[in-house]
Amino acid sequence: MELSEKIKKIKPSQTLAITAKANELKSKGVDIISFGAGEPDLDTPDYVKEAAIKALKEGKTKYSPAGGIPELRKALSERIKEKNGIEYKPSEVVVCPGAKMGLYEIFSVILNPGDEVIVPAPYWVSYTEQIALNDSVSKIVDLSEENGFVLTVEHIEDAVSEKTKALVLNTPSNPTGAVVPKKELERIAEFCLKNNILIISDECYEEFTYGEEHVSIASLSKEVRDITFTVSAFSKSYSMTGWRLGWVAAPEKFSKAIVDMQSQTISNPTTFIQYGALEALKDGGEFPRRMREEFIKRRDYIVSALNSIEDVHCMLPQGAFYAFPNVSKYTQATFENDLKLTEYLLEEAKVAVVPGSAFGREGYIRLSYATSMEKIQKGVERIKHALEKLKKR
Numbered sequence: 001m002e003l004s005e006k007i008k009k010i011k012p013s014q015t016l017a018i019t020a021k022a023n024e025l026k027s028k029g030v031d032i033i034s035f036g037a038g039e040p041d042l043d044t045p046d047y048v049k050e051a052a053i054k055a056l057k058e059g060k061t062k063y064s065p066a067g068g069i070p071e072l073r074k075a076l077s078e079r080i081k082e083k084n085g086i087e088y089k090p091s092e093v094v095v096c097p098g099a100k101m102g103l104y105e106i107f108s109v110i111l112n113p114g115d116e117v118i119v120p121a122p123y124w125v126s127y128t129e130q131i132a133l134n135d136s137v138s139k140i141v142d143l144s145e146e147n148g149f150v151l152t153v154e155h156i157e158d159a160v161s162e163k164t165k166a167l168v169l170n171t172p173s174n175p176t177g178a179v180v181p182k183k184e185l186e187r188i189a190e191f192c193l194k195n196n197i198l199i200i201s202d203e204c205y206e207e208f209t210y211g212e213e214h215v216s217i218a219s220l221s222k223e224v225r226d227i228t229f230t231v232s233a234f235s236k237s238y239s240m241t242g243w244r245l246g247w248v249a250a251p252e253k254f255s256k257a258i259v260d261m262q263s264q265t266i267s268n269p270t271t272f273i274q275y276g277a278l279e280a281l282k283d284g285g286e287f288p289r290r291m292r293e294e295f296i297k298r299r300d301y302i303v304s305a306l307n308s309i310e311d312v313h314c315m316l317p318q319g320a321f322y323a324f325p326n327v328s329k330y331t332q333a334t335f336e337n338d339l340k341l342t343e344y345l346l347e348e349a350k351v352a353v354v355p356g357s358a359f360g361r362e363g364y365i366r367l368s369y370a371t372s373m374e375k376i377q378k379g380v381e382r383i384k385h386a387l388e389k390l391k392k393r
Helices: 014-027 046-057 070-084 099-110 126-133 153-157 182-194 252-264 271-283 286-307 328-333 338-349 373-391
Strands: 093-096 116-121 137-142 164-170 198-202 228-233 246-249 365-368
Touching: 014 338, 046 271, 070 093, 070 246, 070 271, 093 099, 093 252, 099 126, 099 198, 099 228, 099 246, 099 252, 116 126, 126 137, 137 153, 153 182, 164 182, 182 198, 246 252, 271 286, 286 373, 328 338, 328 373, 338 365, 338 373
Parallel strands: 116 137, 116 164, 164 198, 198 228
Antiparallel strands: 093 246, 228 246
């Protein structure tokens, strides 16, 4: 029996594949420094773990409602209003097993075969694959490094067709760290309202901005809120990547559809984990603030160090925790593509990075600086020496 044509087209996640390869080498005793996965090195706060353990001991191990426990949906509704300035009823907030699953559910409830979704590139690796899984088309619009990889209305205008259903908006961006300013968000929102385009706003890195303020596009007006899906997670903000817990906030007809989908697929997010997340929300954002302070130091160092390497250029990211240097002079001169360059860096420098082509932009690599300063210093030095060897060939 054959696999479905749909699943044959899907590529595995490059970020997870690179991380798995790095971990495999580490298990064999190879000294690998990994800049692969977007996973904060700080541990999940103890008070979050203790709340989950307490829930386990209290027997909170049974099914929960498909959309999440009522206490967490209410707490998220309050948090979104306080932090993002958006009014959502608890019934309009759906707790899901990670923002990645939440995004897939959004695509599933809004897309019909042949629909088009505008996806700015560089993009997070899973957008295009999830859209394809829903028999729909990613309409890629290329962003400019010269413009800081910031999405503008002008990028969107030429991509619109009668099949356009939605726009994916990711600010702060993975992989570039770009933050779309409020004035540009207002222009984008106005355009989407005028052209009947839904907005899928991935805000998983909202806690990590370094200058430009993060603005949730749904906060601009009630009309914009009514065409927007706001997506976020506990993974990055509270270093809970393995817990797999995120949320989607959307108008009632969409949130109900997502809950119905969860009821027929996952049943519910893991029950006791939700009590840990509930405790995380009680800290008022203190833990993410401490992480952000540390990430600023790491960002400044890694960007400066990368820019000190001959023929490498790295812009200063305004958000998230990734550096996205331009290494095209090396790929053009020595390698046929950036994947070959990342393979060389893994073999020669014992450093794991993700090729930019995985994010829709050939000639770049992505490095996560959500790791220790010691590893950043050592890893970039190894990259520098490996690239210098190429110059001597």
